[in-house]
Every structure is written in C-alpha cells, then in structure tokens.
Amino acid sequence: MKIYLAGPEVFLPDAVAMGRRKQEICARHGLIGLFPLDNELAARAEEPLSRRIFAANTALMDQADAIIANLTPFRGPSADAGTVYELGFMLGLRRAGQNKLCLGYANIALSYRDKVRERFSLERDASGVLRDEQELEAEDFGLADNLMIIHGLELSGHALMVPAQPVADPLRDLAAFEACVAIAAGYKPQFPD
Amino acid sequence: MKIYLAGPEVFLPDAVAMGRRKQEICARHGLIGLFPLDNELAARAEEPLSRRIFAANTALMDQADAIIANLTPFRGPSADAGTVYELGFMLGLRRAGQNKLCLGYANIALSYRDKVRERFSLERDASGVLRDEQELEAEDFGLADNLMIIHGLELSGHALMVPAQPVADPLRDLAAFEACVAIAAGYKPQFPD
Numbered sequence: 038m039k040i041y042l043a044g045p046e047v048f049l050p051d052a053v054a055m056g057r058r059k060q061e062i063c064a065r066h067g068l069i070g071l072f073p074l075d076n077e078l079a080a081r082a083e084e085p086l087s088r089r090i091f092a093a094n095t096a097l098m099d100q101a102d103a104i105i106a107n108l109t110p111f112r113g114p115s116a117d118a119g120t121v122y123e124l125g126f127m128l129g130l131r132r133a134g135q136n137k138l139c140l141g142y143a144n145i146a147l148s149y150r151d152k153v154r155e156r157f158s159l160e161r162d163a164s165g166v167l168r169d170e171q172e173l174e175a176e177d178f179g180l181a182d183n184l185m186i187i188h189g190l191e192l193s194g195h196a197l198m199v200p201a202q203p204v205a206d207p208l209r210d211l212a213a214f215e216a217c218v219a220i221a222a223g224y225k226p227q228f229p230d
Numbered sequence: 231m232k233i234y235l236a237g238p239e240v241f242l243p244d245a246v247a248m249g250r251r252k253q254e255i256c257a258r259h260g261l262i263g264l265f266p267l268d269n270e271l272a273a274r275a276e277e278p279l280s281r282r283i284f285a286a287n288t289a290l291m292d293q294a295d296a297i298i299a300n301l302t303p304f305r306g307p308s309a310d311a312g313t314v315y316e317l318g319f320m321l322g323l324r325r326a327g328q329n330k331l332c333l334g335y336a337n338i339a340l341s342y343r344d345k346v347r348e349r350f351s352l353e354r355d356a357s358g359v360l361r362d363e364q365e366l367e368a369e370d371f372g373l374a375d376n377l378m379i380i381h382g383l384e385l386s387g388h389a390l391m392v393p394a395q396p397v398a399d400p401l402r403d404l405a406a407f408e409a410c411v412a413i414a415a416g417y418k419p420q421f422p423d
Contacts, residue, residue, distance in 0.1 A: 048367040050355070087371040091381035099325075112346065112366075113306025119376035121311050122318040126382070129322015132292075153305065162243070171401075173305075174241040178280040183312035188284035189319070208364070 039069045040221055041098050043124065044107025045117035047073055049208060062215050066222035071097045098127055103138035103224070105217045108182060108197065109207050110145055114152035115182050128189050138224055141190045142198040142213035143181055150177045195220055232262045233414055234291050236317065237300025238310035240266055242401060255408050259415035264290045291320055296331035296417070298410045301375060301390065302400050303338055307345035308375050321382050331417050332386045335406035336374055339392040343370045388413055 040063055046055040056072035063070035076093035106124040111117035124141060131137040157169040167175045180187040181197055190197055198217055204210035233256055239248040249265035256263035269286035299317040304310035324330040350362040360368045373380040374390055383390055391410055397403035
C-alpha cells in the first residue's frame with residue numbers, strides 16, 4: 038500500500054530528513070510512503086517550477102492508495118492550505134469511486150475556536166454567535182478545524198488523530214502520524230462504503 | 231448550470247444577504263447558484279449540526295456542475311480552509327472523470343509571500359530560501375496562495391481571478407466573482423481534457 042505523505046513539513050529546513058523518518062515508519066508497518074520532495078520533476082524547463090511540483094504531487098496522489106495529512110495548524114488557526122487541498126482532492130477521488138483511504142492528524146489538540154482565540158479577540162453577538170474583530174464567525178462546534186475537513190476525514194471511517202499529551206515540537210512529532218500509519222497497515226478495503 | 235458558491239462569506243453577519251447577491255448575479259447570467267446556507271438540513275437530530283452541514287454541503291457539490299471558490303485570505307495569508315477543502319474535493323471529482331468546472335477568485339491581489347510578510351518576519355537563509363521566525367519556508371513563486379491551489383484551478387482552464395484595482399471591502403466585493411460567473415456562463419464543456 039502506497040501512502041501520500043501530505044503536510045507542511047516540506048517547508049522545514051530539515052524537510053528531507055522528515056520525509057525519511059516518515060518513510061521509515063511506513064516501511065516498519067509494511068507500507069510505502071510517497072513524500073512530495075522525492076518527486077522526479079519533469080525536465081521540461083519551459084514549465085515553471087511550481088507547475089512541475091504541482092504535476093508531480095498530483096501524479097503521486099493518483100498512484101497512492103491512501104493519504105495521511107498532517108493538519109497541524111500552519112501560519113494561523115487552520116491547517117496548511119496545500120495539505121487541505123490535497124486531502125480534499127483525495128476525498129473527491131474517493132467520492133467518485135476510487136478506493137483512497139484518507140487519514141489525518143494534528144499535533145495541537147485545541148479546538149478551532151480556541152486556536153482562533155489565541156490570535157483574535159472573540160465575542161458573542163446578540164444571537165450568541167462567536168465573532169472576531171472583523172465580525173467573522175468562529176466555528177464553535179468543538180472541532181479541531183473547519184467542519185468540512187474534520188467530517189471529510191470521517192468519510193473513510195477514521196477521525197482526526199491528536200496526541201494524548203501536548204508534544205514538544207508539533208511540527209516534527211510523529212506519534213500521531215504513526216497512529217495513522219498503524220490504521221493504514223490494518224486497513225481492509227471495504228468499498229464502496 | 232448549477233454553481234456551488236464556496237467562500238468564507240458564510241461567516242459574515244450578513245451571510246444570507248451575501249448569498250442572495252451571489253445568486254442574483256448567477257441568475258442574471260442564466261445560471262443557478264447553490265449557497266451553503268440554503269441547505270435544508272436533515273432533521274435527524276441525533277446527528278450533530280456540524281455533520282449535517284457537512285452532508286448537505288457535500289450533496290450540493292455532488293449536484294453542482296461548477297464551483298466558484300472565494301479564495302480571499304481568511305484569518306491568515308491563505309484562503310479559508312473549508313473553501314480550499316471544497317475546491318480540492320471538486321477538482322478530485324473532476325480528476326476522476328466528472329465534468330466539474332472549477333473557478334476561483336481572491337479580492338486581495340498580493341502574492342502569498344507578501345501576505346506572509348504582512349504577518350511574519352521573513353529572511354533569506356544561506357541557500358536563498360525565504361523563511362519565517364520558525365524557519366518555515368514561505369513559497370516564493372509569485373503565486374497568490376499555495377501552489378497546489380493556484381495550479382489546481384488551472385486544470386479546468388482558468389487562472390485565479392483578482393480585481394485589477396484594490397477593493398474597499400475584500401470580503402464582500404463581487405466584481406471578481408462576477409468575472410468567474412461570466413466564464414461559467416460561456417463555458418462549453420470539453421471533456422475529458
């Protein structure tokens with residue numbers, strides 16, 4: 038089983054080492070991790086680099102049987118936008134009948150509301166809706182991120198994984214990641230669902 | 231043609247009025263706008279509200295022929311996470327062979343790098359890579375958001391639309407939205423592509 042390893046660790050200075058660590062964990066569970074930075078980028082130099090990265094990542098998702106998305110907050114209260122796109126894309130493929138297992142984890146276990154509150158000041162309006170300074174509602178369902186992401190994950194049968202205790206290095210800790218790998222290793226395709 | 235109207239305007243105090251304005255623009259172009267807040271939520275009270283919203287939005291995307299995603303930055307340098315999920319989901323359905331037209335606009339025309347710079351301090355490392363205080367790379371391709379989103383949009387043939395001039399109210403301005411509607415109205419399905 039091939040797993041697409043989505044997450045903002047590609048932006049770390051030690052991105053390549055992070056990819057290796059994730060792939061080693063996959064291998065220990067008998068699985069193959071596909072890491073975006075391992076792409077052989079098409080040598081068509083007339084294409085901008087960003088478009089070649091896009092095409093290569095999309096090709097990896099096409100061939101992957103699963104995605105494990107690192108949904109740890111990135112530059113704000115929500116997950117990295119590229120990772121969210123990739124999770125949505127894989128869930129779209131699944132919805133259309135492709136057997137893609139979609140798993141995710143976040144290394145900060147706070148609710149979305151509490152993560153917004155760390156960055157913006159929230160008050161309840163006359164109807165009891167929590168709003169920030171721009172009057173924008175903050176989703177208050179006790180979920181870790183936007184409801185589409187959290188419930189989207191449940192479509193393939195597994196909720197977001199979070200660490201039981203706060204972790205020292207949320208962008209690098211791999212305990213919740215390994216919990217996702219263990220689920221994938223025990224996965225028996227039952228499809229359509 | 232039915233268009234799923236994705237965007238963070240659902241979080242505005244005047245969300246319902248915003249949905250009406252978008253639907254009126256669609257109607258003027260002979261199209262039907264599906265706005266998430268118009269959902270008839272399933273009355274199964276044993277299901278949490280957030281899950282009923284998820285199911286209803288997913289059903290709207292299933293029936294839509296197109297999505298127009300409002301990718302204006304939301305609580306950070308990137309687009310709203312729920313909207314990004316929905317764009318990825320529709321592009322996944324398209325990738326799997328469903329004829330979904332996927333369009334997007336953003337009412338702030340800055341590059342992702344410049345939007346990160348408004349919120350974080352960026353410096354080039356020894357290799358020339360732009361990094362923030364946490365040493366996280368800031369994508370520097372001159373694109374408006376994460377490359378997966380921007381190039382994903384191009385899959386159905388149209389780049390992100392942005393206003394030619396700065397707009398007074400980025401969360402409510404509908405000029406770039408209407409440009410997307412006009413594209414949809416002139417759309418001749420050519421599929422597979």
